[in-house]
Amino acid sequence: xxxxxxxxxxxxxxxxxxxxxxxxxxxxxxxxxxxxxxxxxxxxxxxxxxxxxxxxxxxxxxxxxxxxxxxxxxxxxxxxxxxxxxxxxxxxxxxxxxxxxxxxxxxxxxxxxxxxxxxxxxxxxxxxxxxxxxxxxxxxxxxxxxxxxxxxxxxxxxxxxxxxxxxxxxxx
Amino acid sequence: xxxxxxxxxxxxxxxxxxxxxxxxxxxxxxxxxxxxxxxxxxxxxxxxxxxxxxxxxxxxxxxxxxxxxxxxxxxxxxxxxxxxxxxxxxxxxxxxxxxxxxxxxxxxxxxxxxxxxxxxxxxxxxxxxxxxxxxxxxxxxxxxxxxxxxxxxxxxxxxxxxxxxxxxxxxxxxxxxxxxxxxxxxxxxxxxxxxxxxxxxx
Numbered sequence: 381x382x383x384x385x386x387x388x389x390x391x392x393x394x395x396x397x398x399x400x401x402x403x404x405x406x407x408x409x410x411x412x413x414x415x416x417x418x419x420x421x422x423x424x425x426x427x428x429x430x431x432x433x434x435x436x437x438x439x440x441x442x443x444x445x446x447x448x449x450x451x452x453x454x455x456x457x458x459x460x461x462x463x464x465x466x467x468x469x470x471x472x473x474x475x476x477x478x479x480x481x482x483x484x485x486x487x488x489x490x491x492x493x494x495x496x497x498x499x500x501x502x503x504x505x506x507x508x509x510x511x512x513x514x515x516x517x518x519x520x521x522x523x524x525x526x527x528x529x530x531x532x533x534x535x536x537x538x539x540x541x542x543x544x545x546x547x548x549x550x551x552x
Numbered sequence: 553x554x555x556x557x558x559x560x561x562x563x564x565x566x567x568x569x570x571x572x573x574x575x576x577x578x579x580x581x582x583x584x585x586x587x588x589x590x591x592x593x594x595x596x597x598x599x600x601x602x603x604x605x606x607x608x609x610x611x612x613x614x615x616x617x618x619x620x621x622x623x624x625x626x627x628x629x630x631x632x633x634x635x636x637x638x639x640x641x642x643x644x645x646x647x648x649x650x651x652x653x654x655x656x657x658x659x660x661x662x663x664x665x666x667x668x669x670x671x672x673x674x675x676x677x678x679x680x681x682x683x684x685x686x687x688x689x690x691x692x693x694x695x696x697x698x699x700x701x702x703x704x705x706x707x708x709x710x711x712x713x714x715x716x717x718x719x720x721x722x723x724x725x726x727x728x729x730x731x732x733x734x735x736x737x738x739x740x741x742x743x744x745x746x747x748x749x750x751x752x753x754x
Contacts, residue, residue, distance in 0.1 A: 400558035425646030427554045427563045427626070443596055446610050446626070453642040454607075528555070529746045531619060537739055539618045544732045547615040550724070551588040 395429070395519070402518045403430040410511045414504060416495040417478070420445050421515065424453070424488055439494065448482045448492045472501075481505075485512050489519060553648050553742050555621070562623045565646055566734055569671050570653035571663035572604070572632030575692040578721035579653065580609050580627050583731065586724060591615060605631040608643045625735060632667065641674050649738035650687035651730055653721070654709055656699035664709055682712060686737035689716040690730045695723070 395403075403421055411419045411432040420431040420441060426449025431441055448471075456467045473480040481493045481504050491511065493504055554563040568576040577597065584595040591613050598607040609629040614622060628647075630640040652671065654664040672682050691705050702718060710716055715733050719726035 395557070397557045400556065404558065423554060423646065425554070425565055425626075427556075427565075427646075429556060430558070440594060442593055442612055443610070447596070450607060450642060453645055454639070457638050457642060531555070531621065532739070532743055532746065534619075536619050537736075537743065540623065540739060541736060543615050543618055543623070544735060547588065547591055548613070548728050548732050548735075550586045550728070 399518055399521060400430060403515060404432070406511060406514050406518070407432040410493075410507055413507050414493070414495060414499055416493055416499060416504075418444070418492075418494040420492045421485065421489055422449055422492060424490070425449060429489070437494070444480070444494065445492060448480060449490070452482050452484070452490055470505075479504075481508065483508050483512065485515050486519060489515075491515075553738070554646075560617075560621050562618075562621045563626060564623070564648045564735060564738055565626045565628065566649045566651065566731070566738070567643060567647045568627070568629040568651045568653055569640070569644075569667070570632055570690075570692075571655055571660060571667040572634075574632060574653045574655040574660070574664075575690075575719075575721040576629040576632065576651075576653045577605055577609050578692075579651070579690070579719075579727050579730070580611050580629055582721060582724045582727045583613070583627070584611050587613065604633065605629055606636070607631060607639050625731075627731075634666075637670065640670070641677075644671075644674050644678070648686070649734045649741075650685070651690055651734050652687060652709075653690045653692050654705065656691050656693045656705065657696055658698050658700050661700060661708060668709060686734070686741040688714055688730060688734050688737060690719050690721075690726065691716060692719045692721050694718045694725070695720045 407419045407421060407430050417437040418431065418433045418439065418441060421429045422445045423429060426446040428441055428445045433441060452471050455471045459468045467484060470481060470483040477497060479495055479497065479501070481495070482490055484490045491508060493508060495504060555561070556563070568579055570576050580595065584592060593612040596610040598605065600606045608631070611627045613625045613627065628643050630643045650671070652668060675681055675685060689710055691702065693699060706716065715737065717726040717730045719730065721727055
């Protein structure tokens with residue numbers, strides 16, 4: 381893999397701290413407006429980048445995000461099979477008590493909103509669209525990058541190896 | 553690799569790849585059962601009624617802080633059956649390292665090779681190659697009488713001289729060492745890529 385290809389594959393690692401903070405604020409505002417259980421921004425692998433979760437929300441955010449990413453990716457494969465010009469814009473899962481709305485933000489990110497039946501889907505669509513408009517420029521901005529080499533250099537590898545040897549073993 | 557600078561988390565995605573019934577789910581299930589409960593999340597398994605993986609299994613592990621960052625490892629398996637090719641492609645999205653679980657039985661040698669070529673095809677479509685990607689081989693089911701010699705397994709599958717393990721996943725043999733080595737290979741790979749980038753900029 382060339383360095384530029386590597387950069388493409390790790391683009392999400394390159395968000396700066398201010399970007400993360402602005403994303404968090406934007407999600408918080410969306411959650412307040414809709415009064416929903418949980419709002420998450422995840423990358424295409426389902427890793428949660430930022431979230432706003434109501435105190436009484438019971439679901440496991442990591443698992444929800446992983447499964448939402450997979451269902452969204454599966455939907456996009458279906459779009460490809462059907463010769464859609466673009467990916468599906470959203471995926472909606474409707475339950476008896478909860479709904480899950482998944483919407484793409486760009487090729488690399490998507491929003492997951494978990495909301496109760498009482499919240500109107502039209503409101504969710506409207507505010508999600510506005511939130512995506514706010515998030516897109518934040519995520520596209522090229523801030524001064526955090527120094528990945530500094531983090532992974534020096535003693536990182538040996539410290540990690542020690543920790544792996546300590547942790548990833550049979551628990552007795 | 554994904555780093556969340558706000559939450560101080562480093563995420564790695566490791567995928568267990570291999571032909572159907574080679575022991576991918578057994579690896580992840582064994583880890584889930586035998587690791588310190590404080591380090592693991594719930595295990596998700598998406599199976600058919602016949603108990604075969606239909607989409608993936610998922611387990612998140614979290615170890616102690618390193619350089620102020622919390623490493624989290626997201627372990628996935630893929631469905632091994634031939635007709636789930638698109639599901640495998642979806643699960644490989646954003647993968648950082650791969651454990652290829654090969655079935656040591658002689659009658660599975662063709663399936664092992666076909667699945668390895670299927671993996672290479674998906675990686676190439678994503679701008680990666682097996683030659684320049686962190687992965688390890690796990691030769692599973694070494695306890696079976698029909699298992700092929702390690703020399704032969706290496707000749708048929710280990711073209712790039714990657715680390716390999718002789719395992720019996722159902723008994724946990726070499727399950728943890730396989731995972732540890734894969735993670736170490738990923739970190740080594742990221743560091744070498746960063747060095748290439750720095751040299752390019754210099």
